[in-house]
Amino acid sequence: MIKNIVKSVIATSLFGAIVVSTATTVSAAPAPAAAQPAAAQPAPVTFNRLLKKASPTNLPPAEDGIHDPTVDSAQMLQPPLQGMNGLTRSNFGNNVNWVNSLQTKKVIPRWDRADPNAESLVMDVNIVRTPRGSMPDVVFPHKAHTEWLECSNCHPAIFVPQKGANQISMAAILLGQKCGVCHGKVAFPVSECKLCHSQKRAAAAP
Amino acid sequence: MKRHLRLAAVFVLYAVVGVWGLLFSSIPEARAEYGDIVMNNYAEKSGMRPVVFPHWFHRMRFACKVCHADLGFKFKAGGNEVNMAKIIDGEFCGACHNGEIAWPVENCNMCHSGKPGTVTQVHGANGQKIIAAPVQGTAGTAK
Known part of the structure; x- marks a missing residue:
């Protein structure tokens, strides 16, 4: 008797689970088609009403909120998804991993505006900093930066090229100084803590 | 005593998170x-x-270096005093947008395509979120 009840309970719960899972697939399926037909992005989570709805990204100019949709060029400008198709994806910023796209030659930006053969002067030196708080050490790779920039972009105006001469804080970065001159505006956003705070903290001083 | 400190720390943490949430929930x-x-x-x-x-x-x-x-x-953003005279002279955008490297300046609307009233900004920047929400506002008021 009890066994039968248990069995039926299990059966109904299984059935319920199946119903729920079909329901989620049904509700999740039309979302990507509606948002971005050509996107290779994972479908936004829609089945949990408590989760904040993922805001649409990489919208075409006419729908992005800062272009005037009534101007003729809004239809002529290249939509981001089409332009950035085939680049290494990421989950932040433009949804593109720019450094990887450059290193794997998915983008080949010119180093000189007129000379397509000019090459960057890459410097492969890592700078490690120990932050004041408890976050892991920051590793600054000159390599990834000198593939895009030249020395004079950062030195000496933003960073004094001397050990210990630069006061850096997250407050300054969030206000657009130091690393925040680019990171949080064009380069990957500061929400990606671990991309900079990437090395186990050196042993604390006794 | 230690417990009080811990409680205080937790309280401060909640306060900071709360203020952060308030700041960021109201942005467009x-x-x-x-x-x-x-x-x-x-x-x-x-x-x-x-x-x-x-x-x-x-x-x-x-x-970026170019x-x-x-x-x-x-x-x-807005710190370069770019105007059409300089562009036509070959400075700033005009170094490429001259019909040789990129299309020329006659295509006004290709650049001048913003929604009227949008202020000078880096779209989606940190500072923008913390300092002000300038997407809708009077033109030309931002630094």
């Missing part, structure tokens, strides 16, 4: 491309739509 949703620059120091005052500069499109074709070192663009 960022929908344009990360790094898009709106330039409207002079445009709307001169009867043109604001300029939208797509960083993503340009960084696929040119390293514009930010060779052409002298400062890392500051």
